[in-house]
Amino acid sequence: MAENFTFKISDQKGRLDKFLAQEIDELSRTRVQELIDDKNILVNDKVVKASYKLESGDKISVTIPPKKPLSLSAQDMNLDVVYEDQDVIVVNKPQGVVVHPSAGHPDHTLVNGLLYHTQDLAKSPEGFRPGIVHRIDKDTSGLLMIAKNDKARESLEDQLAHKTNKREYLAIVHGNFEAKIGVINAPIGRNPNNRKQMAVNPKGKKAITHFEVLEQFKNYALVKCVLETGRTHQIRVHMRYIGHPIAGDPLYGPKKTLKGNGQFLHAATLGFEHPATHKWLEFSAPVPAIFQEQLDNLRKESMKK
Known part of the structure; x- marks a missing residue:
């Protein structure tokens, strides 16, 4: 009711x-x-x-209004499938798409699109996230690995737990850096002053992010972030913590920022051991068009005297 x-x-x-x-x-x-x-x-x-x-x-x-029930119906979403075999799928998720159904997003999620694409997805303990072994935020784009059977799910989850897989992100952030490389080792938990945010919190869980400055622009920078752990909003929280919030981030960034469709954060590289063959697989995906457009604009601005 x-x-x-x-x-x-x-x-x-x-x-x-x-x-x-x-x-x-x-x-x-x-x-x-x-x-x-x-x-x-x-x-x-x-x-x-x-x-x-x-x-x-x-x-x-x-x-x-009463909440819509979570939908596990198949919905055609024209997925960008980068790789697929009988065990795994690697998909390039666009900005604006939620990974799996939730109370606020009951349908038209990546899971709904996967169910349209294939009937072979690993079962999930919760029931509403078949095939999903890790997530990226709604307005973060990029690569995700999907398990098509229970053996693959167990293998991929084990690699995540033991930090043997590879996850590299590209981000446009605010500010200029003195150090070109760094490690952010700061625990993350719920922000006690804002229930919608995560924050560096001494009572939180261990969180480690490695970063490298790839390009420096006027008031902005392109950085590569490598996850050692996978906490909720980890890169977004950590970059804000060191004074370099991600451009376009509506939750952790400043209002005066680059125009886009949310945070300029892209899961660009994904690597893992294949669950069945044990061969190393590695994939890369180009940044979205709006991300590339802003990079080009920043480079032009930096060339001006």
Whole structure:
């Protein structure tokens, strides 16, 4: 059933989206915008913008529709399959695609596309992520390895756990570097001040990221990041921690940044031992067009006197 909330503002409370995200635990500011778009949030019986400044006397009504059930239906997503055999698939995930169904993304995920592509996917303990052994964020592009059977899943998960596989990312980050290479060894856990963010936290889990500056531009840099561990938002959190947040990152970066479709972070290289043949396989994927366009622009700007 739908949930309904009403609020009567007794004094000025700031932005509508920020107020509702604070008052209703299950709402993020992004979700507030979605509800506004669907006319499920009204102020004084009218649709207003998420940035609407609340005033004394305003009456807010909120309707949260029941959650759609997670879908494991096959959906044609025209996947970019880089490699496939009877045991594994390597796919190049575009920006904007979630890896597997969740409460906020019940369908049109990579898993839905994989189910359309093949019926041979390893079972998952949770049931809603067949074939998935690791993830990248919705707005991070790049390479993922997919298991087509249980033996392959066990092998790939074991390689991840023992850090014997290879995962290299490219990122455009803010700022100029003094050191060209470095290692960030800082534990990551939930941000106690913002439930939507992860953060460097002494009580968090061990997290290690290696980085190398490949190109330096005016106020930006292209870096290669190599994961030694795989924590949620690890590269995004670590780069912010050292003062070089990823350009375009809506959660951890500054507002004044490069225009794009989210963070300029791309899983460019993936290597692993084949689960059956035990041969080393390694794959690379070019950065998305918008990533390349911004790189070209930064190079041109750097050449100007």
